[in-house]
Amino acid sequence: MESESGKSSKFDAVDRAVAILAALGSASGPSSLSQIAREVGLGQPTTSRYLSSLVGHGYVERDGSGRYVLGIGVYLLGQKALQHRDVRHLARPQLEALHRRYNETVSLALWVHKELVVIDCIEATQALKQGATVGLPNPWHASSLGKSILAWLDEETLNVLLPPSALDTFTSKTLSTRASLEAQFQTIRALGFAVDDEESSLGGRCIGAPIFDATGRPKGAISMSGPVSRLVSEEIPSIGLVVSEAAKEISRALGYQESPQPRIRTA
Numbered sequence: 441m442e443s444e445s446g447k448s449s450k451f452d453a454v455d456r457a458v459a460i461l462a463a464l465g466s467a468s469g470p471s472s473l474s475q476i477a478r479e480v481g482l483g484q485p486t487t488s489r490y491l492s493s494l495v496g497h498g499y500v501e502r503d504g505s506g507r508y509v510l511g512i513g514v515y516l517l518g519q520k521a522l523q524h525r526d527v528r529h530l531a532r533p534q535l536e537a538l539h540r541r542y543n544e545t546v547s548l549a550l551w552v553h554k555e556l557v558v559i560d561c562i563e564a565t566q567a568l569k570q571g572a573t574v575g576l577p578n579p580w581h582a583s584s585l586g587k588s589i590l591a592w593l594d595e596e597t598l599n600v601l602l603p604p605s606a607l608d609t610f611t612s613k614t615l616s617t618r619a620s621l622e623a624q625f626q627t628i629r630a631l632g633f634a635v636d637d638e639e640s641s642l643g644g645r646c647i648g649a650p651i652f653d654a655t656g657r658p659k660g661a662i663s664m665s666g667p668v669s670r671l672v673s674e675e676i677p678s679i680g681l682v683v684s685e686a687a688k689e690i691s692r693a694l695g696y697q698e699s700p701q702p703r704i705r706t707a
Contacts, residue, residue: 456482460490461499461514470507518695527651528560530693531662534686535562541682544666549578549585551659554601556586564666579640581607581621582614584648585661587634591625592650592658598622613638632684635676638668645671647680649687654695662687 463479464471471479477487491508494500498513531548538546539562548560555577580586580601590598598618607616615621628634636646648663664671664683671679688698 456480456486457490457494460487460494461510464500464508464510465514467509470503470505470509472507476508527660527690527694531560531651531690534689535560535662538662538664538683538686539564542664542666542679544664544671546662546664547585548662549660551589556580556583556589556661558585566670579608579610582610582636582640583663584634584636584646585663586648587621587624587636588628588648588650588661588663589658590621591628591634610640611638611642613642615639631677631680632688633680635680636663636665643667645676647671647676647683649680649684650691651687651694652691652696656696659694662690 459480460476463476467475473484473488473491476491477484480487482490491500491502495502495508495511498511501509501511503509527550528548535546535548538544543564543566545564546562547558549556549558557577558574561574578585580590590601593601602618602621607614607618607621609616615624624634633647633649636644636648638644640646644665645668646663646665648661650658651660651662653659662683664679691698
């Protein structure tokens with residue numbers, strides 16, 4: 441059996457290796473052996489041994505000048521970690537928080553091939569309510585979920601998702617042309633959310649915000665829906681900010697790092 445001291449020694453070794461990786465991750469550029477040793481508080485011979493092992497496993501690389509940087513192995517592990525994250529699981533706490541705060545229907549939808557499909561929904565407990573149905577697609581141009589994603593896509597991708605001619609009309613307020621739809625995109629990007637103002641069903645209002653993955657691609661959106669009598673026009677800006685921040689939290693959990701400038705993403 442392994443002694444407790446042996447276990448402690450192994451744990452110390454892991455801590456040291458992690459400390460070295462963290463030091464390289466926070467460095468502004470390639471680091472020398474002496475810089476790394478000083479950063480992690482180890483002697484240079486000990487630090488050199490750990491670095492040699494990490495280089496051998498591909499988690500650290502050594503450049504032409506003998507300095508060290510994080511290796512491709514760290515990137516590959518990170519990509520696998522992101523791939524294994526369940527968007528529904530990550531989004532659920534944000535949906536529940538929105539539901540507790542407003543007691544309106546909140547939904548999560550994902551961009552699947554050419555469709556926007558609702559995969560989770562918490563309905564309002566009030567008698568009069570609006571909302572989507574899990575498993576069914578939402579119209580891209582007539583839902584806040586869809587518009588919040590479309591605003592970040594390039595022309596080629598929009599041509600794939602939207603018909604070339606007139607858009608389907610659901611109510612007298614539905615945006616029926618590409619021009620009228622695209623006229624909202626700049627505002628949607630600036631605000632961080634989109635509004636379905638009785639465009640999919642009369643008497644209903646919906647506020648949605650996009651979810652981005654680690655590459656910056658909008659992969660889905662969340663929304664809050666309710667009757668216009670409760671989601672009044674005057675409160676749209678404040679509610680929109682709350683919904684947008686919830687979507688940003690989900691995006692960050694997926695590895696997205698927000699850019700200071702809007703980035704248009706393709707499929």
